[in-house]
Amino acid sequence: MKIKMNRAVMAGIVLLLLENGVVPWLVPVEWSGRLVPHLTFVLTVLVASFAGRHRAFLFGLGFGLIGDILYYGNLIGPYAFGMGLVGYAAGLMLERGIPTLASVLGATAAGSLALSTIVYMIYRLFRLTNWSYGYAFYWYMAPSLLLEILIALALYLPARRLLFKQPGSSGEESPL
């Protein structure tokens, strides 16, 4: 499938704004800091499944970097690195064969875990956090992962319809 690049980039920017501006309000107070879905990451996985690893790599790298710069706390780069790498890896896995809903959700789950682990490792490496991995997993990785799967589920159909051109078909009746 071919990607509609302008629309996809616009969608990425909108998701980035939603991610930091709207989502924090929707998360109840008791869960803030624990439920932190990365919408641009979900988009990266969708791009990986429909448009291949190279595009996904660029999307992950670009939106990760913008996110890093916008909320520059201690260092720039963890999300750019993690999302670029995960996007590429997801593309490598999903490229072969037709992407199905199950494989996209599976890639979101595995990728989310990989991304948060990479970011955690980097923070650990630079001694910026003293949380143990188990605690970090329980505190925010697992809840965010589940939420990201749900978001991927919600975004799957609209993204496929709006952001990608179906190869040689006029309608949208390709199998899920």
Next chain:
Amino acid sequence: MMRNKRLFILMIGLILFIAVMGFTLGRNRLTWPEKFINDALGTVQGALYRPVGAVAGFFGDLGRLSDVYNENKQLRQTVARYAQDQLKYNFIEAENERLKTELEFKEKQKQLYRYRFLIAQVIGNATNPLDRTIKIDLGARDGIQPRMAVTTTDGLVGLVSRVSEFTSTVEPITQINPESPKGVQIASTVFGKESESFGIIDSFDQQTGMLQMTKIDENDKMAPGDKVITSGLGNVFPRGLMIGTLMNRQVGDFGLTQKANVKPAADFDHLREVFVVVVPEVAGQ
């Protein structure tokens, strides 16, 4: 050959990223591309974050309608009292102003501890749980500088960490960590015993939600329930800002000094409006 090339690119990429991360670690200045991204996206984000906050606040308020009724009753009584006091206050203020000028207060003394509070709207939250910064809609153009303190009406929130033209990034005090290369520590004391109490707040425990105060002298008079405020020593945080309540106090790690848990007064979630504290510049500093 192809495999080797890919591996090579991956290695170069890895090295590059580690270099970028190391380079951006503990740096205060922003280069112009960073400022550009901050300002461009930050401004748009503000247009999104605030209305959503207002809507969320509205629904929160609906739930508290019965409280509002009682509160309204109390407020009406207060207003009645206020109207009386206003008359008295106007009179006293005029008199005070006159006396001050008559006494020829030096400009420096007049300014001392009279902080200016700039009202800032929060325009976004970081989604990195390990590095939870917030973004505000004031920047260098409004006179914000790095390391200014940020508070809410309840208490201290954090420090301005990075400033671009129209927006800045605030690092909350829940982020302080004694091992961090920045090494921000809060010199603090206790309200009402400012001259005889001292401790350093240098870490935050996520699991209990408490700030840790260390280096308290054994003979210090602070006790659980006391209000902890900044002491102004160390020149990072201005003096007299509310931090929280002292919860308990115990013997420190080495037995020489004591440590304590402080419950922060500010609520760090769903922030909408914060104040940046501007300390008036004192001549000769």
